Amino acid sequence: MADTPSNTDLAAERVDYTGDHLLESAAPPNPYPLxxxxxxxxxxxxxxxxxxxxxxxxVGTVSEGRPRSRTLLLKEADPDGFxxxxxxxxxxxxxxxxxxAVSLLFGWYPLHRQVRVEGTAAPVPRAESxxxxxxxxxxxxxxxxxxAQSSRVTFEELxxxxxxxxxxxxxxxxPCPPHWGGYRVIPTMIEFWQGQxxxxxxxxxxxxxxxxxxxxxxxx
Numbered sequence: 227m228a229d230t231p232s233n234t235d236l237a238a239e240r241v242d243y244t245g246d247h248l249l250e251s252a253a254p255p256n257p258y259p260l261x262x263x264x265x266x267x268x269x270x271x272x273x274x275x276x277x278x279x280x281x282x283x284x285v286g287t288v289s290e291g292r293p294r295s296r297t298l299l300l301k302e303a304d305p306d307g308f309x310x311x312x313x314x315x316x317x318x319x320x321x322x323x324x325x326x327a328v329s330l331l332f333g334w335y336p337l338h339r340q341v342r343v344e345g346t347a348a349p350v351p352r353a354e355s356x357x358x359x360x361x362x363x364x365x366x367x368x369x370x371x372x373x374a375q376s377s378r379v380t381f382e383e384l385x386x387x388x389x390x391x392x393x394x395x396x397x398x399x400x401p402c403p404p405h406w407g408g409y410r411v412i413p414t415m416i417e418f419w420q421g422q423x424x425x426x427x428x429x430x431x432x433x434x435x436x437x438x439x440x441x442x443x444x445x446x
C-alpha cells in the first residue's frame with residue numbers, strides 16, 4: 227500500500243500507553259463516581275494545556291440500520307444520565323426520534339483514557355432546554371435560529387439567515403427556538419478504558435441490571 231501524502235508510515239505509528247491500573251477492588255459499586263473523577267482529571271488536563279475539550283464526546287446514532295457519528299459537548303452528567311443539546315430537526319434529531327438507541331465516546335487520549343456509554347436518548351423537559359439556552363452566548367443563540375442544521379445551504383444563505391436573526395431579535399432577548407433542545411442519554415452500559423504498556427489495557431464495564439450495576443473486566 228502506498229504511503230500517505232506526508233510519507234508517514236501508519237503501520238509503524240504507535241504509543242506505549244501508561245496509567246494507574248483500574249482494579250475491581252477499588253471500583254465504586256456504580257459508574258458515576260468514577261466518571262466524575264475522570265471528568266475532573268480531564269478538566270485539570272485542560273487547565274494545564276494538555277486536553278483542549280474535556281466535555282467533547284462522539285455521539286453515535288442509527289440511520290436506516292447504519293451507524294452515524296459526530297462530536298458534541300456534554301452539558302450535564304449525573305446518575306440520571308448524560309445531557310447534550312442540539313437541533314431536533316437535524317439529522318441526529320430525526321435519527322433519535324426514529325431510533326433512540328445512542329452511544330457516547332469520550333476520548334481523553336492525552337490521559338490514555340476512554341469512556342464508552344450505550345443507552346437510550348429522550349428529550350429533556352422544555353423548561354430545562356429553555357433554562358440552558360438562556361445561558362448560551364448571544365451569538366450561539368442567534369445561530370440556533372439561523373441554522374437549519376444538516377440541511378443544504380450556501381455560505382451566503384447561511385450568513386444572510388444569521389443577519390436576519392440579528393435583526394429579528396435586535397432589541398430583545400433571544401428565546402429558545404421550538405426546534406432546539408436537549409437529550410438525556412440514560413445509560414445501560416458504561417465502559418472505562420485505561421491504556422497500559424504492551425497493549426495490556428484495563429477495561430472495566432458496568433452494565434445496568436434493573437436499578438443496580440454489575441461490573442466486568444474485559445480483555446484488552
